[in-house]
Amino acid sequence: xxxxxxxxxxxxxxxxxxxxxxxxxxxxxxxxxxxxxxxxxxxxxxxxxxxxxxxxxxxxxxxxxxxxxxxxxxxxxxxxxxxxxx
Amino acid sequence: xxxxxxxxxxxxxxxxxxxxxxxxxxxxxxxxxxxxxxxxxxxxxxxxxxxxxxxxxxxxxxxxxxxxxxxxxxxxxxxxxxxxxxxxxxxxxxxxxxxxxxxxxxxxxxxxxxxxxxxxxxxxxxxxxxxxxxxxxxxxxxx
Numbered sequence: 723x724x725x726x727x728x729x730x731x732x733x734x735x736x737x738x739x740x741x742x743x744x745x746x747x748x749x750x751x752x753x754x755x756x757x758x759x760x761x762x763x764x765x766x767x768x769x770x771x772x773x774x775x776x777x778x779x780x781x782x783x784x785x786x787x788x789x790x791x792x793x794x795x796x797x798x799x800x801x802x803x804x805x806x807x808x
Numbered sequence: 809x810x811x812x813x814x815x816x817x818x819x820x821x822x823x824x825x826x827x828x829x830x831x832x833x834x835x836x837x838x839x840x841x842x843x844x845x846x847x848x849x850x851x852x853x854x855x856x857x858x859x860x861x862x863x864x865x866x867x868x869x870x871x872x873x874x875x876x877x878x879x880x881x882x883x884x885x886x887x888x889x890x891x892x893x894x895x896x897x898x899x900x901x902x903x904x905x906x907x908x909x910x911x912x913x914x915x916x917x918x919x920x921x922x923x924x925x926x927x928x929x930x931x932x933x934x935x936x937x938x939x940x941x942x943x944x945x946x947x948x949x950x951x
Contacts, residue, residue, distance in 0.1 A: 771916050783919070
C-alpha cells in the first residue's frame with residue numbers, strides 16, 4: 723500500500739506539473755481538492771487518466787469519481803480493490 | 809461529412825467573426841475531425857499568417873463541434889468553456905489559403921468534463937498539438 727501511495731503521489735506531481743510539491747509533502751489522507759493539495763475539479767480528469775493508464779482501473783462515472791478521487795488513500799484503496807477483482 | 813459549414817453554428821457557441829472551423833468531417837465517440845480554410849479576411853491574421861491563439865481556438869471549436877454533434881439531442885444551445893490547455897507544442901503557423909485539418913481525440917471523460925488531445929495539420933505537416941480540458945454540456949456516458 724505504501725509503495726502504491728508513493729507511486730500515485732509521484733504520478734500526480736508529474737501529470738499535473740506540480741513543480742513546487744514533492745511526494746513527501748502530500749499527506750495520504752489530505753483532500754486532493756480545495757484546502758488539501760489544492761487541485762480544482764477539472765484536474766480530476768488527469769487523476770482519471772492516471773487511474774486508467776498507469777493502474778488499469780476505470781472510473782466509470784462522475785459519482786464514483788467523487789467517492790474515489792478524494793485522497794491518495796481512497797485512490798489507492800480503489801486501485802487495490804479493482805485490480806484484485808480483474 | 810457530418811456537419812457542413814452552413815450548419816456549424818448549430819453545434820458550437822462561437823459566432824462570426826470568431827468561428828475558426830468550416831466543416832465537421834468525421835465524428836465518433838472518441839474522435840472528431842474538422843477542416844478550416846484560412847481566408848484572407850480572418851481577424852487573427854498577421855502578415856498573412858494565422859496567429860497561434862487562432863490555432864488553439866480551432867482545436868477548441870473542433871472539440872465543441874464534435875461534442876455538440878454527439879450531444880445534439882440535449883436541449884438548449886451548445887455551451888462550454890476551456891478549463892485548461894497543457895502539453896502545447898507549436899511547430900508552425902498556417903498561412904492564408906492553407907486548409908487546416910484538425911483531429912481531436914477524447915482521452916477521458918468525467919461527467920461533463922473532457923480531457924482531449926488536439927492536433928492540427930496542413931497537408932501532412934503537423935502545426936500544433938496540445939491537451940485540452942473542456943467543460944460543457946454532456947451526458948455522463950457511463951452512468
